[in-house]
Amino acid sequence: MLKTKHNTMYLTDPLTKHFRLKEGQTKALKRLGIETVRDLLYHFPTRYGDTTAVKTISQLRDGEHATVYARITKLETGKTLRKIPMAKGRIEDDTGKADVIWFHQPYIAKQIQLHTSVQIDGKVKERNGIFSFTNPEIKVVEDIPLNAGQSLFGDGDNLFGYPIYQESRGITSKWMYHAITRIFASGMVNTLSDPIPPAILKKYHLPQLSTALIWIHTPKKRIDAETARKRFAFEEIFYIQLVKQKNRKEYEENPSFLISKTQKDIKQFTDRFNFKLTQAQENAVTSILKDISTPIAMSRLLEGDVGSGKTAVAAVIAYAIVTTQPENQNFGNLQVAYMAPTEILAHQHFQTFIELFSHLPIQIGLITSNGCMKFPSKVDPTQATKISRAKLLEWVKNGEIPILIGTHSLIAKSVAFENLACVIIDEQHRFGTKQRFNLRAKHDYLPHLLTMTATPIPRTLALTIYGDLDITLLDQNPKGRKQIETKVVLPDEREKTYNFIKEKIKEGRQAYIICPRIHEPDPANEKAVSARSVETEVEQLQKNVFPDLKLDKLHGKMTPKEKELALEKFSQGKTNILVATSVVEVGVNVPNATMIIIEGAERFGLAQLHQLRGRVMRSHHQPYCFVFTESSSKKTKERLKALTKAANGFELAEYDLLQRGAGELIGRKQSGISDLGMEAIKNLKMVEAARNEARDIIEKDKNLDKHIKLREHIKTLDELHEE
Numbered sequence: 001m002l003k004t005k006h007n008t009m010y011l012t013d014p015l016t017k018h019f020r021l022k023e024g025q026t027k028a029l030k031r032l033g034i035e036t037v038r039d040l041l042y043h044f045p046t047r048y049g050d051t052t053a054v055k056t057i058s059q060l061r062d063g064e065h066a067t068v069y070a071r072i073t074k075l076e077t078g079k080t081l082r083k084i085p086m087a088k089g090r091i092e093d094d095t096g097k098a099d100v101i102w103f104h105q106p107y108i109a110k111q112i113q114l115h116t117s118v119q120i121d122g123k124v125k126e127r128n129g130i131f132s133f134t135n136p137e138i139k140v141v142e143d144i145p146l147n148a149g150q151s152l153f154g155d156g157d158n159l160f161g162y163p164i165y166q167e168s169r170g171i172t173s174k175w176m177y178h179a180i181t182r183i184f185a186s187g188m189v190n191t192l193s194d195p196i197p198p199a200i201l202k203k204y205h206l207p208q209l210s211t212a213l214i215w216i217h218t219p220k221k222r223i224d225a226e227t228a229r230k231r232f233a234f235e236e237i238f239y240i241q242l243v244k245q246k247n248r249k250e251y252e253e254n255p256s257f258l259i260s261k262t263q264k265d266i267k268q269f270t271d272r273f274n275f276k277l278t279q280a281q282e283n284a285v286t287s288i289l290k291d292i293s294t295p296i297a298m299s300r301l302l303e304g305d306v307g308s309g310k311t312a313v314a315a316v317i318a319y320a321i322v323t324t325q326p327e328n329q330n331f332g333n334l335q336v337a338y339m340a341p342t343e344i345l346a347h348q349h350f351q352t353f354i355e356l357f358s359h360l361p362i363q364i365g366l367i368t369s370n371g372c373m374k375f376p377s378k379v380d381p382t383q384a385t386k387i388s389r390a391k392l393l394e395w396v397k398n399g400e401i402p403i404l405i406g407t408h409s410l411i412a413k414s415v416a417f418e419n420l421a422c423v424i425i426d427e428q429h430r431f432g433t434k435q436r437f438n439l440r441a442k443h444d445y446l447p448h449l450l451t452m453t454a455t456p457i458p459r460t461l462a463l464t465i466y467g468d469l470d471i472t473l474l475d476q477n478p479k480g481r482k483q484i485e486t487k488v489v490l491p492d493e494r495e496k497t498y499n500f501i502k503e504k505i506k507e508g509r510q511a512y513i514i515c516p517r518i519h520e521p522d523p524a525n526e527k528a529v530s531a532r533s534v535e536t537e538v539e540q541l542q543k544n545v546f547p548d549l550k551l552d553k554l555h556g557k558m559t560p561k562e563k564e565l566a567l568e569k570f571s572q573g574k575t576n577i578l579v580a581t582s583v584v585e586v587g588v589n590v591p592n593a594t595m596i597i598i599e600g601a602e603r604f605g606l607a608q609l610h611q612l613r614g615r616v617m618r619s620h621h622q623p624y625c626f627v628f629t630e631s632s633s634k635k636t637k638e639r640l641k642a643l644t645k646a647a648n649g650f651e652l653a654e655y656d657l658l659q660r661g662a663g664e665l666i667g668r669k670q671s672g673i674s675d676l677g678m679e680a681i682k683n684l685k686m687v688e689a690a691r692n693e694a695r696d697i698i699e700k701d702k703n704l705d706k707h708i709k710l711r712e713h714i715k716t717l718d719e720l721h722e723e
Contacts, residue, residue: 009188011038019179028170040179041189044216044232044676045163048225058095062126068133069093069141072116077106082491084630091120099132103632108138117141135633163217180217189213195709196235200693206231233680237464237687240677241694242704242714244467248299249702251468254446256297257334257421258327261289261320269319272359277312280304280476284313287472288450289320292422298448301466303457304474305649306614307481310452311349313474314338314424315356317450321422322362322402333362333402334421337447339410341427343368343560344567348589349426350375350405354384357403365392367406367415370560374401425451454614455607456649460687467691475650477617484617486625486644488601488637497626498545501595505549505576509621511595513537513579514612516603518555532599538579546577554580582608584615591619595626602631606639610649 009018014036015029034040055066068091075089080103087109088101100120102108112118122136165173183189194201194209201208207215207227216228266285270277277285284302291298304310318336326332338353340346350366354375357364366373366384372392377385395401399418404410451469462471489497501511517533538553552575554566563583569575571590578584578593582604596616601609613625627640646652680686697707704711 009037009183009186011036011041011188011192013037015040015179019182022170024170025175028168031168032166032171037183037188040176041183041213041217042232042674043165043176044229044674046166047164048219049162049164056095057091057093057098057131060098060124060126060131062124062131064124065122066124067119067121068098069117069119070098072112072114072118073097075109075112075114077109084632091118096131099130100136100138101132102135102138104630105135112138112140163219177217184214184218193709195713196238197697197707197710200238201231204234204689206234229676229679230686233676233683234686234690236674236677237680237690238694239714240464241467241691242698242710245691245694245698246702246704246714248468249698251299251446252296254297255295256446256448257292257321257324257419258295259289259292259320259324259334259421259448261293261324265323266316266320269356270316273312273356275312275478278309278474278476278478280474281309281313284472284474285316287470288313288317291470292317292320292448297446298450299469300450301462301469301471302450302452302474303462303471304452304454305456305477306454306611307477307617308454308474309478310426310454310474311352314426314450314452315353317422318353318403318424319357321448323360324421326419332399332419334419335396335399335402335404335417336422336424337410337417337420338403338405338424339426340405340407342583343370343407344563344583344588345426346405346407347564350384353403353405358382362403363395363401365396365401365404365406367392367404367409368560369407369409420447421445422448422450425449427453427455454611454649456610456653458650458654458681460681460684461653463687463691464681467694475648481617481620482622484613484623484625486613486627488627488629488640488644489597491630494628497597500624501577501597502546502549504595504624508592509595510570510573510575510590510593511577511597512584512593512612512615513541513577513597514584514599515579515581516600518557518581534579534581537599541577541579549576550574551577551579554578554583556581556583582612584612588615589618590615592621594619594621595624597626597628599628601627601629601640602633602636606643606652606655607649609643610646610652 015021015034016026018037021029029035029040032043034043049067055068057068057070060066060068070091070093073090073092075087077085077087079085084103085106086101086103087106088099089109091098091100098120117140119139119141120133120136121139122133125132125134163173163177165176167173167176189210192210192213196206196209200206205227206212212228212231215224216232219225219228263286266289288298288300288302291300302310302313318338321336322333324334326334338349340349346366346368350364350373353364358376364375364384367389372387372389373384374387374392374395375384377383379385392401393414393416396404397416397418404415404417409415449469451466457465505511515532515534515537519533519535534553534555538551542549542551552566552569554563554570558566566575566578567588570578570593573592594616596613598604598609598612604612609627613623616623616625627643629636629640631637642652642655646655697704697710701707704714
């Protein structure tokens with residue numbers, strides 16, 4: 001495996017310098033993000049195999065979790081009495097036989113050949129003397145270990161258990177273990193310098209870097225592995241916090257626009273609303289007005305549940321900004337850029353702002369990749385009009401358009417402002433840090449930043465991901481909104497649900513039906529996920545279920561014009577049921593739509609399910625959410641049960657963090673956080689400790705001149721989080 005024994009090894013060395021790798025192995029490692037020695041050392045075990053859990057079939061016991069090595073002697077596809085597709089088969093070793101079954105995974109029978117040696121890992125059941133595994137993990141192995149109960153790696157000195165790594169086709173966990181032990185044997189790990197100050201390690205009882213690496217990959221005792229994982233979890237959050245606190249410190253040193261507005265000024269605007277602001281909205285407005293009344297640039301996250309009224313708060317702040325004149329001028333307006341993640345949402349905000357600002361001499365622009373608009377039109381002051389991109393950009397640049405709403409088009413190099421005083425970003429988690437910074441960097445003065453999200457985030461995750469932002473919660477919904485009734489619907493209750501929807505539509509309401517796919521999968525593709533599709537479902541429902549109603553469809557492959565027309569017809573009540581993908585997750589606001597069916601709910605995360613049902617929580621009518629699932633898994637049932645019981649998105653977010661990890665709440669790519677870091681985020685004490693230590697260091701040593709090792713280390717992290 002090793003090319004030479006004498007090459008000096010460095011963390012930044014490519015693995016190919018020290019290991020003979022086949023092409024398939026190189027590709028497999030790259031898929032896992034492993035290209036250098038450091039990448040491999042930081043590819044930590046996902047768990048440790050208890051060698052006593054490796055059993056022969058004759059040693060199995062009912063109810064235990066076990067690992068068995070055996071041969072596949074029978075494998076076929078089939079269906080249950082309830083028509084659920086499955087793969088079923090039999091495994092044998094020298095001591096006996098056991099049955100295996102995989103529900104909803106018939107493709108397994110086509111992927112694995114008979115008489116193949118496999119590792120089966122799962123819970124054991126016994127019935128009439130026959131052992132069986134249901135939905136176990138299965139992995140093809142080259143051969144069956146001779147002695148169950150001994151370390152698969154054959155080193156004999158691992159008293160705790162053997163490390164199990166995430167694999168990819170072409171590279172095995174066993175290969176990684178041996179490669180890492182070769183790195184240890186080179187002595188390179190003992191020369192590593194630890195960037196974390198010794199005082200911090202001592203304070204939190206954390207091991208040195210070299211010790212932690214050895215303990216996490218080759219632990220002799222469980223406590224060694226746990227201590228090492230604690231060190232790397234703390235390290236990851238600590239480094240992120242250093243970057244965040246450093247960025248914040250730098251932001252605060254830039255001059256910004258000073259906006260002075262009284263509550264009386266604001267009341268003139270909010271008195272025209274056809275609703276009263278909640279106390280949470282009032283508090284948010286007060287906090288933000290206080291922030292922008294100083295020359296230090298605001299950085300604030302407004303986090304609110306579905307329907308809590310974030311857009312209204314944003315409109316109030318936009319009003320405060322655009323009714324303020326530039327410094328030393330008695331004419332003109334400061335400007336606001338409002339960025340949305342989708343064209344649908346950008347159009348929605350454009351219409352909302354027209355309704356709220358139409359009584360004022362304020363021009364509003366809209367810019368997307370598919371065209372530009374301006375309100376008011378010179379021909380009809382009550383309407384918006386389409387204009388050329390060049391003309392819109394000219395008017396924005398000279399300050400004639402104070403409010404510009406758009407998608408990613410807002411951060412194009414060609415977009416320039418005269419006096420950009422505030423940037424508002426909707427659905428914060430959908431934009432990378434670099435995109436947010438690009439939008440802010442369009443002016444000599446640093447604009448205030450208000451970011452918003454309707455995806456409730458647990459406090460620990462918010463403190464980590466948004467460590468450079470102040471956080472304001474909108475934890476109240478407008479008065480009169482009814483609590484949504486959410487029901488998990490079993491296959492035999494489908495017709496009853498359809499009849500309920502028919503009755504409500506007769507009363508004047510409308511409905512969404514959400515499908516996981518746009519088109520039916522190719523029948524020839526064995527690995528394709530079987531799930532309901534928009535194109536097939538809209539035809540089937542129109543023909544067989546709702547022949548007297550008007551159905552329409554909406555999905556991401558439609559043209560902007562087709563999407564706009566579908567939404568317009570639905571908004572105007574010309575369509576009774578809109579069959580769509582999760583493209584309606586944000587930005588679709590039709591108060592009369594009070595029912596939603598979500599097909600294949602097991603394919604959506606809880607946060608997304610909550611966002612989807614938020615589409616029908618927009619009026620004073622009773623809303624209903626029907627969650628359809630074909631899965632019989634206990635985990636899925638528990639997750640969907642949490643959806644029916646949670647009073648709000650914040651409860652769901654905490655549940656998801658504990659059950660599935662932070663990847664459910666924020667994309668791994670966006671956060672740059674590893675699985676180990678995600679585990680750390682469940683620990684508020686650890687997050688706060690890392691945050692406090694980072695803040696103390698930056699407060700005293702902003703440029704890390706006294707912490708050279710830390711400065712060098714976070715250079716790479718800074719680049720990662722800017723992507």
